[in-house]
Amino acid sequence: MNYDIYRYIDGQMSKGETENFEKRLLLDTVLKKELDETRHKLSVISDAGKFVEADQTYFSNITANFRNRLETKRSPRRFLLIKYSFVLPALVITITASILFFRNPASNTVTLKQVISEYDDKAKNQLIDEYSDNSLAAAAEVPDVPEAKADELAGKQLAKEISADDESLNRAMPLNYAEFNQVMDNLSDKQENYIYNEMINKKIL
């Protein structure tokens, strides 16, 4: 393509250049023919691009389609948020369970019943004495202290150790040794474990 034709068509010429070019066109038929052909080709292309009838329904629906897409894009995010909201608690539970498992292997987990069953009556008394206060120890050493009184003191002390409140203390006490054994026998596994754990926490065992 002639560069002047391009500049003329594209409107890049100054006023003076345009006037000169148009004068040339009047004299130069080859140049004029080339200009006409170029213009025709460009008009065919432009018409093909500019004046195409399209289905206007598509354009009417663009907004609705966009709103739908927007909603669809938001939904997975919400779904993912809900989905992953379970991950953190699950992770915490898993880690905690793992730590507890490895710190307290099954072989080391014993119930209160098992602990007590390893003691004979004498040892049990010794145990009670060991964790009793001075008054109990003193009472144990004095032969004329009634056995019921010693049991009561021992029961109170044990209840205090496992943080029983006053009300439960009143309900549970006084107990003699036989009653204490009976109470222990009637404890459920859950209760036993609770007491055992409390004792562990308070460094009683």
Add this chain to the structure above:
Amino acid sequence: MAITESDEQLIKDFVSGSEAAFNRLIHKYQQKIYWHARRMTGNHLDADDIVQEVLLVMYNKLKDFKFESSLYTWIYKITSTRSLNLINRRKIKDFFSLDDSENKIDIHKDEDIIGGIENREKLEKLNSVLQKLPAKQREVFILRNFDELSYDEISEITGKSAGALKANYFHALNKVTDLMKE
């Protein structure tokens, strides 16, 4: 209502929370976005994807619009960038033969919004010419010839100097007129 509202007012209303203002912006610019994308990509489905992508970008980024340029050049910039990205992605896919081109063409014909054999033939002729231009030349040719933008506006959209754009347009015109001879 109020098609004549200024872009600035519509943007301010949208940023203030008016979804209706954004709908009006869509209505105002949807044809320009679609036809620019359509001429760049050469088919309806890709153009439709680009329209939706551009609208999404507008929706998310309009709050940051600084009015340093006109809204329509900003929209053209997004549309052009998205179109060029899609064309590049398509080239890569074609290179690795990830697309079934024959099926794709059939789907595009079924989904097209252009009605009438004559219209379709005209557009196919246009596409056959435009798709033979390198993407950057095609971009300049379309912006200049169909969207009738000035070189300054095209420069704002493409980031190229006016001189470089004029050279690009000259090469594009030469190729187009040559291709029209075939």
